[in-house]
Amino acid sequence: MERVTVGAVNGVPVDLAAISASENVFRLGFFLKTGREPSTPEEVEMIRGQLRAYQCNSIRGRVISAAEERERQRLGISVTRQEGIQDYQQRLRRGNVEKAAAAARAQANAVITALDEVAAGKDPREVYSRIVAPTGLELRHWEWIVLQAARDPTSRENIKKFAVIPGAIPADAAPGGWERNVALERVRKAVAEELAAQDPEFARFYRKREAGGSISEAQVRYVERKQIEWWQQRYREVNLVIYDEELARACSASIQSLLGLPVAEKTK
Incomplete structure (x- = not known):
């Protein structure tokens, strides 16, 4: 199959196949809801729209991952394979x-x-x-x-x-995503501590909650909003370019609303 590059995140190419799912996945969802295959033009177009939304979410995920990796490197956080497995x-x-x-x-x-x-x-x-x-x-x-x-x-x-899903990870398992999960948890805690050092109110609410204490709904919203705003700024620092004009148009509003990230379009 021909490799089709539709964009780049921090200079790393984004291939169409890597951000797509089989259309059969969405046809299955339709079948499970209705008991039949999609048949009308509107239904077929709906399936295509779901596939496009999946692609947009995949691109968004790459932006988030790029920002998280940059912060991991900045903070000097590393996780051993054994820590990840444990x-x-x-x-x-x-x-x-x-x-x-x-x-x-x-x-x-x-x-x-x-x-x-x-x-x-x-x-x-x-x-x-x-x-x-x-x-x-x-x-x-x-x-x-x-x-x-x-x-x-x-x-x-x-x-x-x-039929071969493992119930546990053997000691000699190959490296996997579990290391990344531990690293990400440490990154987010380190970022929260940086925010706490800059914002006494955030520090008071955040540390009380981390210690198991109860904080009000308004205080929870304050903590979450500050963290979201901080990460959105990091997302804006990611260099995202979408070459495919149709994909750029389809994903622009989603990415901007969720991440506050302007999307650059480029014609091949």
């Missing part, structure tokens, strides 16, 4: 993720087995009642899966991915 393991225990992962694996394996029976000529609804329903998957979801499996053989491979 933090993630704690989150797993708190959220009972291992149980959820086991349920997802069981459901995916049941679906794969059921699809094999459907491919062999068995009635999809009978197979659903016998194999899939006990896992908690709704009938309408199963019907969509059968439809997709008939239309796209690769959809089965996607289901297989859920």
